[in-house]
Amino acid sequence: MRSFSKMLIALVVGFAGVVAAISPAAAASATPQQLGGLDLGAYCRSIGYADATLTGSTAYDWHCVAGDGSRHDLTFEAACRWTYRTGDAVDRIGSFTDPASVSCWRVSPAVLTPAIDDYCVSTGHSASILTGTTVYDWHCVNYSRGGPTYFDVNLPAVCRYTAGTAATIDRFADFRDAASWQCRV
DSSP states (O other), rough: OOOHHHHHHHHHHHHHHHHHHHHHHHHHHHOEEEEEEHHHHHHHTTTOEEEEOOSSSSSSGGEEOEEEEEEEOOOOHHHHHHHHTTEEEEEEOOOTTGGGEEEEEEEOOOOOOOOOHHHHHTTSEEEEESSSSSSEEEEEEOTTTTTTEEEEOHHHHHHHHHHHHSEEEEEEEEETHHHHHHHHE
């Protein structure tokens, strides 16, 4: 009986050690996870509309449609949270001009503002510059006697630089607000 008790204690201690070893690793690997796409028709029906419709060629041209044909705005983030049943879901628009590029991601609550200027300088450019009003109007710039030379900003690289980790996604909250870029971990 004594050896059975010792074996049982050894198993419990061993199991606790395994759980302790796994838990920190699981917590440390809380990286963004791509959940998948959206069924916007199902989402719109879940909030009382008849269906979803695409009325143009951008991601913002998706709308819920009422039974009378009237169009209503929808929120991708709410659709992601409803679809995947988690408050940790956010939307990511891969390309504003591709309405099919919306995907859902599970992320931590932390929202980092991308250090675009610091990134540009760290990669050998003079600074960053905003040449318009949308999220796609950020550029790295080199100033010289011949005038400025502009370079596209690599937002995934900016987010890796800002967060200090490769486990990030870049997303914008509002295409028309250049300051709405986010790095999510």
